[in-house]
Amino acid sequence: MNGADLQAFIENMPVAAAMFDCDMKYVAMSPRWRVDYERAGDPRENRHCEILPEIPQRWREARSRVLGGETVISPADRFERADGSIQWVRWEFMPWRAASGEICGVVILAEDVTGRELADAALRDEAVEMDRQRDQIEWLYENAPIGLCHLDRDLRYLCVNRWLAEINGLPIEAHIGRRVREVAPALAPGIEESARKILSTGEALRDIEFRGRAPRPPGVARYFSLSLHPAFDSEGQIIGFNVVVHEVTEKKRIHALCETDRRKDEFLATLAHELRNPLAPIKNAVHVLRLLEDDDSATKEKRRAALERAGRQVDHMARLVDDLLEITRISHGKVELRKARTDLAAILTQAIDLSQPQIQAGSHRLAVDLSAEPLQIDGDPVRLAQVFTNLINNAARYTDAGGRIEIAAAREGEEAVVTVRDNGIGIPRQQLSSIFEMFAQVEPTCRRAPGGIGVGLALARSVVQLHGGRIEARSEGLGRGSEFIVRLPLAAHVETPAMAS
Ligand code: ADP
Numbered sequence: 001m002n003g004a005d006l007q008a009f010i011e012n013m014p015v016a017a018a019m020f021d022c023d024m025k026y027v028a029m030s031p032r033w034r035v036d037y038e039r040a041g042d043p044r045e046n047r048h049c050e051i052l053p054e055i056p057q058r059w060r061e062a063r064s065r066v067l068g069g070e071t072v073i074s075p076a077d078r079f080e081r082a083d084g085s086i087q088w089v090r091w092e093f094m095p096w097r098a099a100s101g102e103i104c105g106v107v108i109l110a111e112d113v114t115g116r117e118l119a120d121a122a123l124r125d126e127a128v129e130m131d132r133q134r135d136q137i138e139w140l141y142e143n144a145p146i147g148l149c150h151l152d153r154d155l156r157y158l159c160v161n162r163w164l165a166e167i168n169g170l171p172i173e174a175h176i177g178r179r180v181r182e183v184a185p186a187l188a189p190g191i192e193e194s195a196r197k198i199l200s201t202g203e204a205l206r207d208i209e210f211r212g213r214a215p216r217p218p219g220v221a222r223y224f225s226l227s228l229h230p231a232f233d234s235e236g237q238i239i240g241f242n243v244v245v246h247e248v249t250e251k252k253r254i255h256a257l258c259e260t261d262r263r264k265d266e267f268l269a270t271l272a273h274e275l276r277n278p279l280a281p282i283k284n285a286v287h288v289l290r291l292l293e294d295d296d297s298a299t300k301e302k303r304r305a306a307l308e309r310a311g312r313q314v315d316h317m318a319r320l321v322d323d324l325l326e327i328t329r330i331s332h333g334k335v336e337l338r339k340a341r342t343d344l345a346a347i348l349t350q351a352i353d354l355s356q357p358q359i360q361a362g363s364h365r366l367a368v369d370l371s372a373e374p375l376q377i378d379g380d381p382v383r384l385a386q387v388f389t390n391l392i393n394n395a396a397r398y399t400d401a402g403g404r405i406e407i408a409a410a411r412e413g414e415e416a417v418v419t420v421r422d423n424g425i426g427i428p429r430q431q432l433s434s435i436f437e438m439f440a441q442v443e444p445t446c447r448r449a450p451g452g453i454g455v456g457l458a459l460a461r462s463v464v465q466l467h468g469g470r471i472e473a474r475s476e477g478l479g480r481g482s483e484f485i486v487r488l489p490l491a492a493h494v495e496t497p498a499m500a501s
Helices: 003-012 031-037 056-067 114-143 162-168 188-201 249-276 279-293 300-331 344-361 381-397 456-466
Strands: 016-021 026-029 077-080 086-097 103-112 147-152 157-160 205-213 221-232 238-247 340-343 365-370 376-379 404-412 415-422 470-474 482-489
Touching: 016 031, 026 031, 031 103, 056 086, 056 103, 086 114, 114 162, 147 162, 157 162, 188 205, 188 221, 188 238, 221 249, 249 279, 249 300, 279 300, 300 456, 340 344, 340 381, 344 365, 344 376, 344 381, 344 404, 344 415, 376 381, 376 482, 381 404, 381 415, 381 456, 381 482, 456 470, 456 482
Parallel strands: 365 404
Antiparallel strands: 016 026, 016 103, 077 086, 086 103, 147 157, 147 238, 205 221, 221 238, 340 376, 404 415, 415 482, 470 482
C-alpha cells in the first residue's frame, strides 16, 4: 500500500482515529475525528488534547496505562456534540511504537456505537418494563382476594398464593412440592377426579362447589367454588393445572335467605288456603244448625251430623295452628320436653291409632313390625307420638289409594331405629334433605296432598333433634315410594360398676 492509499484508507475508515505524542499533543487525526470532534486545520496546531474535558481523570489514567504498554478499552460514553446531538462512543486507547519498539505516544480509536447503544437501551427499558409487569402480576397473584395455585400433573403444588394458603391453614412454603392429598385431604378426592377428567378431555372444569372449613374462623362451615384449568407446554401436552378458588359463602347465605323468603310466600298462600277450606263446611254446618233450631221435627241425628262436620274441620284448623305455634316455639328455643322413660312400642302404637283415619281414608294396608325387645327411651311421649303420626299420615297422604305402609322398630347398637316406609309417589333425590326445611313442599305443588302446609317434617326434625336423635328420608325417586328413618338414643342402662382388674 502506498502513502496515498493509506491516506485514503484512513480517511474512509468508519472509526475516528487520532494519534498523540506522549504529552498528548496531536500528531495526526483522521477526517472523521476532525468532523466528530471539531478539530479543524493542522493537527499540530491543537497543542493539547482537550476532548472529553468532563472525564480528564479517565484520560489521564488511560494515557499512563497505554504508555506502560497496555491497550485500554473504555465502555461506551455518552458524548454530546456541538450540534447538540447525542453520540455514544466506544474508545480504544493503544500505544504507538517507533520502529525500534519504543512507545512514542497514544493512538485513540473512537467508534460511534450510538445505534447499538440505543438498541441496548431499548432492550434494557423493555426488560425493566417486563420486570415491573412481572412484579405487578406477582403482587396480584400474591394478594388477590381469591385462591390461586399451580399444580403439576401429579397434583403437587408448584406455587400457591397467600389467600389459598391461609384457607388451607399452612404457610405457602409448606405447600410447595407436596400433593393436594397431603395438604387438603378433604378436597383431594374431588380434585383428583376433576384432574383425571381434564387429562382425558383437555377441557377446563369450572365452578365446582364444595363445603369446607378454614382454620379461621374456627369451626365455621364455608362454601367455595373451584375451577381447574389445564396448563399446556409448547407441544400442547398438559403439564399441570391452574386452580382458581373463590368463596361463595355469602352468595349461598343470600340464596338461602331468598329461598326461605320464597318458601314463606308460598307458605302464606298455602296457609291461607288451608285455613279457608274448612271454613266453608263449618259455615254450612252452622247454617244447617240455625235452620234446625226452629224446626221441632229436626232429628237429633241431623244436628249431630252437622256438629260433627263442623267439629272435624275445627279440629283440623286447630291442628294446623298448633303445628305452627309449636314450630315457632321450637325455633325460639321455648320448648321444654316432658321426658319420661317410655317404651317406644307404646308411643308407636299410639301414633298408629291417631293415624288410623288417614290410613283408612286411603284404604292402605299397614304392616307393623315392632321389636320384641323393649326399646326404652327417655323422651316426651306426646311429642314423639306427634312425630310418628306425622310420618304415618304423610305416608298415607302421599300414597295412592290401596298402597302399603310398613312401620318397623328395631335396636341398632345404642339406638332405637324406627322406619316408616310407603310405596307412594316418592321424593326426587335432590329434595330429600330440603323437605325438612320449614315450609318446604316438593315441587310441583300440584302433587301436594290436601291439608299440608309444609311444617310437619320441620317439626318432626326439631323434636327428634331435641331428643338427641336424627331423621332422614330415602327414596329411589318419583313413583318409587319413600322411607323415613328416625334414630333415637336408647335410655342409658344402669351399669354395673366395672371390676377392678
Ligand atoms: P306437608 O304438610 O306439606 O305434608 P311436611 O313437612 O309433612 O308438609 O312434608 C313436606 C313435603 O315432603 C310434603 O309436601 C311432600 O311433598 C313431601 N313428603 C313428605 N312425606 C312424604 C312421603 N311419605 N312421600 C312423598 N312425599 C312426602
